[in-house]
Amino acid sequence: MHAPMPLISTMVGGLVLAFILGMLAHRVKISPLVGYLAAGIIVGPFTPGYVADLSLAPQLAELGVIMLMFGVGLHFSINDLLAVKHIAIPGAILQIAAATLLGFCLGQMLGWSLITGILFGLCLSTASTVVLLRAMEERQLITTKKGKIAIGWLVVEDLVMVLALVLFPVITEMLSKEGVSPTEILYSLIITLTKVIAFIAFMLIIGKRVIPWLLIRAARTDSDELFTLAVLAISIGIAFGAVELFDVSFALGAFFAGVILNGTEFSHRATNNTLPLRDAFAVLFFVSVGMLFNPAVILESPFALIGTLFIILLGKSIIAYGLVRFFKHSKETALTVSISLAQIGEFAFILAGLGLALGIADSKLHNLVLAGAILSISINPFLFTIADKFALSRLRKNTTLTDTTSKETAKPIDKQQPMMPFSDHIVIVGYGIIGQKLLSELNDANEEVVIVDHGKEKVRLLKMEGHHVILGDGISEEVLTLSGIAKAKWLFITLDNPYETAQIMQMTKSLASHVKIVTYGSHLDEIEYLYDQGAYEVIEVKKDIAITMASKVIPSL
Incomplete structure (x- = not known):
């Protein structure tokens, strides 16, 4: 009889179920992420049958966060953002502010505190990078104007969420102390931002020189194994160093590791070589998030769930649609951008998990965020189908039958x-x-x-x-x-x-x-x-x- 092996049994159970349910989700034309989350729910403590080791979930989730944020950094392109900066930067910031306000108002109705309501609003304000990029790729929209706007918008959202991950622990710690003055809170924020700036400066000055040097040495060995190991060591090492040396988050460290790697001549090779491992840890992240979800929230808080979905599917979409139209873009572009943002994903999970760790969020908030993510990701493809039909109807209306050999009226x-x-x-x-x-x-x-x-x-x-x-x-x-x-x-x-x-x-x-x-x-x-x-x-x-x-x-x- 083998000794208990909770890590192996949790990973095997999670990955096997994630594969089966991910395939099923793909079969019914919804995002495999829904299948991964469902796998976590099945092996979690709130459903009958096999229960994975819940104590391992936070660590698996943290590794998943590092790999996810590293991937976000690898795909981060300042050129994509600058190409649509006039709409993406103000549009994304205004949309985040408005959606956060809606979430805060719902939080107040549920009796939550000021900081909890803001956290909840931020969770609902940001779209999933994975879901949006896959939707863009499936429809060949990435290189189009509307695709670039949606991606640039998402880049701004990601940057805002990275900043939120850094600032929330400080704000929470200060608010937990009695008699803290606004000056003390401001001082703590300045200290934290100084650490962040110091870390970014270190990465841009030292990291930008050392990382390419290390990759060149690894590439010269002509060993894919050593090159891949170098990339992983850099990503995880920088994430760990960001916490230990600069007192900032794993997420920020991993994100900037990806950004620096993206700026090197080895970015494509690094992306391709690490993709399988990043995908595996991303799956484990979604499984570990699903393990913490209690499906009972659907019956216990139906009106809160309806309000959450209203903000994600309608509130954010209407706000984004109006902002894109305000910046003089077409109805079709506005519709594509608004539908792209009508879902939440990995950043919502990371923020909700941070709230649980800091004690400013309870299981109800986490369950509402997760339920809202599962349902919105499932519904999102159908919204895109509606948008595709709208685009095709406009295509049929606007396209004309033209004979290039004559000048007859089309x-x-x-x-x-x-x-x-x-x-x-x-x-x-x-x-x-x-x-x-x-x-x-x-x-x-x-x-x-x-x-x-x-x-x-x-x-x-x-x-x-x-x-x-x-x-x-x-x-x-x-x-x-x-x-x-x-x-x-x-x-x-x-x-x-x-x-x-x-x-x-x-x-x-x-x-x-x-x-x-x-x-x-x-x-x-x-x-x-x-x-x-x-x-x-x-x-x-x-x-x-x-x-x-x-x-x-x-x-x-």
């Missing part, structure tokens, strides 16, 4: 009528550098080509040049139908994301199984995956580059 597109009047043509999805070169070569060969791209300015210019072009995303059945895919002979997909490419291939196969699909991949696993998904040919980018380079000295190639 006619509206009928839903069932392909946009292009010819057959045996070639469809190109994605008009980046590769798409542009491909179009040029095909035009020289006198092939009929239809381009599909979501960039309005690109589409406008292509139409002016007399090309057959459709505004929209290749993953859309409507857009593919308008491209005349049913009568096409080839489909060339020039997108960087293999998973988006696979979705377009699946949609194409369902509409026109005869079409031969050509795309490209950067790595062997990508290439094999795309072949498995039905590609006729997948170009190996690195091999193609090597042949092109060698042809400079070997003309026969």
